[in-house]
Amino acid sequence: MDFTFNEEQKMIIETIRTMGEKENFKQLAKDIDAKAEFPHHLLKKYAEMDMLGMTLSPEYGGGGAPALNAIIAIEELAKFSPLIAGPVFESNVGAVRVIDLFGTDEQKKAIIPGVCNGDISVSVCMTEPEAGSDLTSLSTFVVEDGDDLILNGHKIFITGADEASHYLVYTRFGDIKGYKGIGGIIVEKGMPGFTFGKQEEFMGLRGMPSCDLIFEDVRVPKKNVVINAGDFSKLMWTFDIERCGNAAMCLGVAGGALEEAKAYAMQRRAFGRPICEFQAIQFMIVDMAMKLDAARLLVYRAVSGAGQGLPSIYEASMAKCFANEMVVEVCNSAMQVFGGYGYSREFPVERMMRDAKAWGVAGGTVQMLRITLASILFGRRFDQRPGK
Numbered sequence: 001m002d003f004t005f006n007e008e009q010k011m012i013i014e015t016i017r018t019m020g021e022k023e024n025f026k027q028l029a030k031d032i033d034a035k036a037e038f039p040h041h042l043l044k045k046y047a048e049m050d051m052l053g054m055t056l057s058p059e060y061g062g063g064g065a066p067a068l069n070a071i072i073a074i075e076e077l078a079k080f081s082p083l084i085a086g087p088v089f090e091s092n093v094g095a096v097r098v099i100d101l102f103g104t105d106e107q108k109k110a111i112i113p114g115v116c117n118g119d120i121s122v123s124v125c126m127t128e129p130e131a132g133s134d135l136t137s138l139s140t141f142v143v144e145d146g147d148d149l150i151l152n153g154h155k156i157f158i159t160g161a162d163e164a165s166h167y168l169v170y171t172r173f174g175d176i177k178g179y180k181g182i183g184g185i186i187v188e189k190g191m192p193g194f195t196f197g198k199q200e201e202f203m204g205l206r207g208m209p210s211c212d213l214i215f216e217d218v219r220v221p222k223k224n225v226v227i228n229a230g231d232f233s234k235l236m237w238t239f240d241i242e243r244c245g246n247a248a249m250c251l252g253v254a255g256g257a258l259e260e261a262k263a264y265a266m267q268r269r270a271f272g273r274p275i276c277e278f279q280a281i282q283f284m285i286v287d288m289a290m291k292l293d294a295a296r297l298l299v300y301r302a303v304s305g306a307g308q309g310l311p312s313i314y315e316a317s318m319a320k321c322f323a324n325e326m327v328v329e330v331c332n333s334a335m336q337v338f339g340g341y342g343y344s345r346e347f348p349v350e351r352m353m354r355d356a357k358a359w360g361v362a363g364g365t366v367q368m369l370r371i372t373l374a375s376i377l378f379g380r381r382f383d384q385r386p387g388k
């Protein structure tokens with residue numbers, strides 16, 4: 001196994017570090033959180049730097065790079081803030097990957113170039129009031145009407161909210177029960193009957209647009225079908241790359257917290273010496289670094305194994321689950337190193353802790369990931385419904 005970055009990957013890291021320094025991303029991260037405002041201005045900047053859609057198909061304007069390049073970029077940007085990494089996440093490991101892999105030529109031509117230049121963003125719309133972990137119970141449905149599908153339903157917690165331009169909506173086709181009836185269609189903002197709920201008030205990730213989507217007799221052309229009923233596994237399979245992106249956010253947030261804690265421990269004095277000279281502090285820092293490294297190896301394994309394609313369900317689930325718990329533990333320790341200031345909004349580790357908590361729910365909870373892993377380890381399915 002080769003753990004060294006190639007020249008291109010080293011350049012991505014270097015470029016992001018220089019940009020972060022030059023543009024004072026640390027302050028930007030603080031401002032985003034304080035004002036709860038998404039940093040839209042970054043989209044055009046990232047597009048100019050070829051960071052949007054760097055992993056998408058080159059024949060449609062993407063960069064054709066391996067997934068690891070995007071993961072490294074997400075991690076590096078998320079050290080400042082997951083909001084700063086958001087556009088790189090969405091354009092490389094988000095729902096657009098489903099279109100890139102399984103969409104029609106027409107869909108790819110209509111969407112991928114726009115994603116790469118920052119004009120288009122695609123949200124993934126799975127969760128419903130009565131279907132989160134139990135996704136196969138979703139009740140949003142379409143019925144055929146000539147060349148169109150008529151869509152009705154309600155989605156919640158949708159990242160991108162009313163600020164995205166396109167929505168990959170997981171929906172039931174007709175009345176086919178269970179996962180066999182679920183496919184994915186593209187719904188565009190502005191389609192009659194498509195409206196939005198109010199902005200979600202989350203504990204962290206402040207500034208991230210998130211709200212309910214309401215579909216009332218929305219007429220969607222059949223040519224917007226990306227995944228037909230019966231191909232649900234393709235949707236979930238592609239989602240594994242998004243899970244690696246989620247895990248990369250955790251690496252970034254934890255990496256940011258570790259850096260802050262280390263710097264603080266060297267500068268803060270107690271009992272006449274810097275607190276980094278106390279073994280209790282040293283061990284906390286070492287444990288943070290050890291957990292972060294372990295998570296990083298799991299994430300890089302999952303993504304490198306995938307190359308230009310998709311990671312294995314086992315490796316992606318394990319990486320996400322471990323990274324989701326790691327980031328909370330690391331941020332918790334970082335707050336402890338900061339003492340009273342760790343609890344203060346003046347210092348960044350409090351924000352990092354709030355941001356850290358999101359990832360073990362978004363993209364599938366750590367419990368559901370363990371259920372997937374258990375079924376792979378035991379080589380059998382464990383139906384979660386009563387009486388089975």
Ligand SMILES: Cc1cc2nc3c(=O)[nH]c(=O)nc-3n(C[C@H](O)[C@H](O)[C@H](O)COP(=O)(O)OP(=O)(O)OC[C@H]3O[C@@H](n4cnc5c(N)ncnc54)[C@H](O)[C@@H]3O)c2cc1C
Pocket residue numbers: 123124125126127131132133134156157158159160202205210358361362363364365366367368371384
């Ligand atoms: C920040 C954030 C961003 C999000 N972005 C999106 C998005 O862009 N698009 C989208 O579609 N959704 C999004 N979500 C929603 C997210 O995917 C769901 O919240 C998640 O899948 C869990 O569903 P739920 O909230 O309905 O919890 P539930 O399914 O109600 O689960 C509640 C609790 O019960 C546990 N549980 C449920 N079933 C089992 C079981 N069988 N065994 C053990 N434990 C179980 C869960 O692990 C959890 O702890 C986002 C959520 C957050 C917090």
